[in-house]
Amino acid sequence: MTNQENWKKLIKEERANLEEKLSDLEISALEDWYDDCYEGFEKIFRKYSEKLGSVNNDKKHDAIVEIFHELQHIKMHIQDAENGFVELMNSIEKKTEKKQYQKSITDLVIII
Numbered sequence: 001m002t003n004q005e006n007w008k009k010l011i012k013e014e015r016a017n018l019e020e021k022l023s024d025l026e027i028s029a030l031e032d033w034y035d036d037c038y039e040g041f042e043k044i045f046r047k048y049s050e051k052l053g054s055v056n057n058d059k060k061h062d063a064i065v066e067i068f069h070e071l072q073h074i075k076m077h078i079q080d081a082e083n084g085f086v087e088l089m090n091s092i093e094k095k096t097e098k099k100q101y102q103k104s105i106t107d108l109v110i111i112i
Helices: 003-021 024-053 057-080 082-093 102-111
Strands: none
Touching: 003 024, 003 082, 024 057, 024 082, 057 082
16 A cells, blocks of 8 residues: 555544544545645655756746745645644544553644
8 A cells, every 4th residue: 555545544444533523624634635745745846946956046036936835835734634633643542552641642733
């Protein structure tokens, strides 16, 4: 299985638990962040980064603007999926043999 397939499988397995706490929009954001962010990073690394080596400052500037735009887009997807990540962590934590403290998840969200 690919990483993307693993992600989709995980969400499918946890969907019932997620539906108890999240809206359809929040679940959709959690499902889609992987593909959306991957595509954004792909554009940065494959399309825009090579332009940074140009001797033309206009091309460099345009590339930096495009990179920043993609990073903002990626940030939006991560923020949209934030509640979903918290609930997914909580759902999986309940199934683990070694229980972690709730505070660790709260601390992680504060850091983000």
